[in-house]
Amino acid sequence: DIQLTQSPSALTASVGDRVTISCRASQTMNIYLNWYQQKPGKAPKLLIYAASTLHSGVPSRFSGGGSGTDFTLTISSLQPEDFATYYCQQSYTTPLTFGQGTKVEIK
Amino acid sequence: QVQLVQSGTEVKKPGSSVKVSCKASGGTFTTSSVSWVRQAPGQGFEWLGRIMPMQGKANHAERFQDRVTITADKSTGTAYLELSRLRSDDTAVYFCANEDMSMVNYFDPWGQGTLVSVSS
Numbered sequence: 001d002i003q004l005t006q007s008p009s010a011l012t013a014s015v016g017d018r019v020t021i022s023c024r025a026s027q028t029m030n031i032y033l034n035w036y037q038q039k040p041g042k043a044p045k046l047l048i049y050a051a052s053t054l055h056s057g058v059p060s061r062f063s064g065g066g067s068g069t070d071f072t073l074t075i076s077s078l079q080p081e082d083f084a085t086y087y088c089q090q091s092y093t094t095p096l097t098f099g100q101g102t103k104v105e106i107k
Numbered sequence: 108q109v110q111l112v113q114s115g116t117e118v119k120k121p122g123s124s125v126k127v128s129c130k131a132s133g134g135t136f137t138t139s140s141v142s143w144v145r146q147a148p149g150q151g152f153e154w155l156g157r158i159m160p161m162q163g164k165a166n167h168a169e170r171f172q173d174r175v176t177i178t179a180d181k182s183t184g185t186a187y188l189e190l191s192r193l194r195s196d197d198t199a200v201y202f203c204a205n206e207d208m209s210m211v212n213y214f215d216p217w218g219q220g221t222l223v224s225v226s227s
Contacts, residue, residue, distance in 0.1 A: 034213040043202055043217035044152075050211040087152065091212035095168040096142070098152040 002026055002090050006099035014107045017078045021086055021102045023071040029092035035064055035073045038101075039084045047086075048073065078104070111141075111203050111218035118224045124191040127221045129203030131184040140206035141186040142214060143177060145199040153199075157206060158186055193225045 003026040013019050023033065031051035036044035046055045048064035051071055061076045075082055083106050088099040110132035117125050129141060142157040156167035160179035167175045176189040186203055201221045204214035 032211050034211070036214070043220055044214070045217075046213055046215040049213040049215075055215065089152070089214070094154075094166065095170075096154040096212075098154075100151045 001095055002029060002093060002097050004088050004090060004097055004099040006086075006088060006102050008102060009100065010103040010105065012105045012107045013078050015078055015080060019075045019078055019104060021073045021088075021104075023066075023073070023088035023099050025069045025071075025090060028068045029090055031067050032090055032092035033064075033066070033071045034089045034091060035062075036087045036089065037082075037084045038087065044087065075104075080106075108216065109205055111205060111216060113201075113203060113218040113221045116222045116224070118226070119193050121193055121195060121225055121227055123193050124189060125193060125223050126187055126189045127201050127203075127223070129186045129188070129218050131186075139208045140212075141179065142204050142206045143175075143186075143188045143201060144204060144214070144217075145201045146220075147196070147199040150199075155188065155190075155201075160184075160186060190223075193223075195225050195227075197223065198225045199223060 005024045007022045033051045035048040038044040047058050047062050052064045063074045065072050085101045085103045087101050112130050114128040119125050140157050140159050143155040144152050146152050155171050156177050158165040158177045158179050160181050165177040174191050179186045203218040
């Protein structure tokens with residue numbers, strides 16, 4: 001199985017800050033990497049697919065990058081509605097797997 | 108865009124089975140695949156398997172191979188997840204998700220989730 005390791009596990013930031021979350025895979029997987037946002041009690045929402053393609057309707061302050069084994073999710077200017085938990089997920093091979101999540105909290 | 112509506116909370120005894128449904132809006136599947144993913148309390152996500160509703164072809168994560176059955180009724184636009192021999196560590200929110208397989212597979216949208224609680 002492909003293991004995805006996110007870092008950090010949690011971070012505290014202020015509105016307006018630039019935030020970067022890392023996702024490292026245990027084996028190379030081209031660009032088969034997606035990012036989701038989850039708020040408490042809700043289903044996840046797709047933000048980025050294919051490592052860097054912004055999903056329709058997602059604000060442009062979100063961006064993704066990377067390929068192979070190292071990927072990033074960046075929020076260029078954190079907004080109040082962005083405080084949530086973010087997960088990476090690989091679709092390169094089954095079983096499909098997720099990172100453990102990064103919780104973004106308000107400073 | 109398709110919307111997925113799941114069945115309600117289930118409370119089960121250890122050793123029993125549960126069947127969760129996921130209905131596509133409009134009653135028909137336009138999606139190529141529906142996956143099932145679970146999230147234990149305070150934990151991350153675990154993929155259980157997927158089905159291609161129009162073909163009826165399913166595959167499951169190996170660790171659930173003998174306990175999970177994923178089916179679909181294309182006439183009603185409903186996918187089902189059945190999990191047998193329930194244990195307390197199966198307590199989780201179970202999500203179905205439309206899996207777009209046109210380029211790089213991704214999950215969008217997700218159902219609202221179904222809480223399955225397993226306790227004696």
